[in-house]
Amino acid sequence: MEVLTTIEGCVWRDVVVEAREEDLPDSAQDCLAVLTSPVAAEPWRVDALLRRVRDRGFTGLAVGPEPEIGWGSRVLAQRLGLVLVVAGHPTALARACWELVEGRDALTLSLVRRVAGSIEYHADDIGDLVRHLSAGIGHALALVDGVEVLHRAGPAIDPDLLAAIDTSRWVHQVWTPTAAAVSVRVDTRARAGLRLVIHAEGIDEPHLVALTTAAEIAMPAVAARILIDEIEDVSDVSRSSSLLADVLDAAGSVDAELHRRVTARGWRVHGWHLGFRVQSRARVDPLDLLRRVRPWLHSLPVETHATTRGRGVTGWFTFTSAPDGHGVDEAAGAIREMHRALLADLPVATGIGSVHSGPSGLVTTLGEAHDAARLATGRPSTHWLLHVDSLGLEQLLLAWTGTDTFVPAARALLGRLRPADRATLGAYLDHESSLLRTAESLGLHRNTVRQRMQRVQEVLGLDLQDPDVRLAVHLACRAVSAPHRGRE
CATH class of the missing domain: 3.30.70 (Alpha-Beta Plaits)
Known part of the structure; x- marks a missing residue:
């Protein structure tokens, strides 16, 4: 087989095999036409054939060795954007093309079988399932939420590749100069915005198409595993929360x-x-x-x-x-x-x-x-x-007023005082920091109350002129002296 003309970047997505040019379809994009019957020998007829084939949308034409294609026809094919191939046996070329086309489907079928086999293995959680799928498919996998990778198996995904994924689409294929990826939205109510990504370096478009099918087949299993994990997680957290409540009670x-x-x-x-x-x-x-x-x-x-x-x-x-x-x-x-x-x-x-x-x-x-x-x-x-x-302890007392830890904290604070000083402190705060009224209520001299209060502030190391401190200490006195607290 000899390729008479080449076009950079030309890729054929399909092949059409017919005996004569008249049997070719009227429209075919990015396809190779293979004619198994000999074409006319006259150069002008060959040129006319090239134009008609290109007008139908074909970008490649394969013909038999007879007649010989002249230099002028080759130049015309180049100018038309048509790859011209001379095959010694056009039927053998047709069979090879068919095998390539069927091979793409065979790859897809093989990947689907591998996905099915991976799902059959028991998975402890979603991370385990992702590892099974990656090993079965033979490519790196990632479960992502936007640009955050939640689980992965195999090499890390290229950040540029991840950022290029269109999360609004059901399935999306992306390429960078070195790698390619296909992602599919994971349809689950357990958590929105998830996508399953299969990525690899150096793969062509047919391979990526096959991986797309594999990703779509794998997605329901991933969604189901996420839902199972969610249910198990909620149940486990409920049990641990209940146990903690029992410990605290x-x-x-x-x-x-x-x-x-x-x-x-x-x-x-x-x-x-x-x-x-x-x-x-x-x-x-x-x-x-x-x-x-x-x-x-x-x-x-x-x-x-x-x-x-x-x-x-x-x-x-x-x-x-x-x-x-x-x-x-x-x-x-x-x-x-x-x-x-x-x-x-x-x-x-x-x-x-x-x-x-x-x-x-x-x-x-x-x-x-x-x-x-x-x-x-x-x-x-x-x-x-x-x-x-x-x-500071006064801040804690303010925070703890409505809790079971308040009374022990209050006792810890006031336990440093002598009983007489503690009683004086409570009366002093009850009478809005008035020395005279405190002395009258306790039957003491005013100077005695002043001396006791000076000692209280020295022992506690607190400034009772601070409103927050005064409130905290007052609450502590009330809590410790309340009848339902019992004897100290």
């Missing part, structure tokens, strides 16, 4: 049955714990928030746990021994880094507790974290993040 008194459930979950109530709380300042799905928090926790070289609770996520670090200041700072720093990442696109507030030990310590640190997060929602100056260890 037990207030540190973990019986054998609760300990069994906690252990089966992989939690350890013994040891030392540092709690944190991430909650929304607006409408944020707690489950989606948990999904964003988990990767941060899994990347840390320490035992961590988290689950949804109310409008946010509650989590904690567990240490086998009491962490030193450096260890606590590292854990708190990781939470701060996570908070900054979340804050980039979510309206959240984060609170961090202090380190406590044992089952009761876990309850305490989670309570502190929860209260610190509540306080952080009104603190844009701290970028909506507060750590209990960095707060």
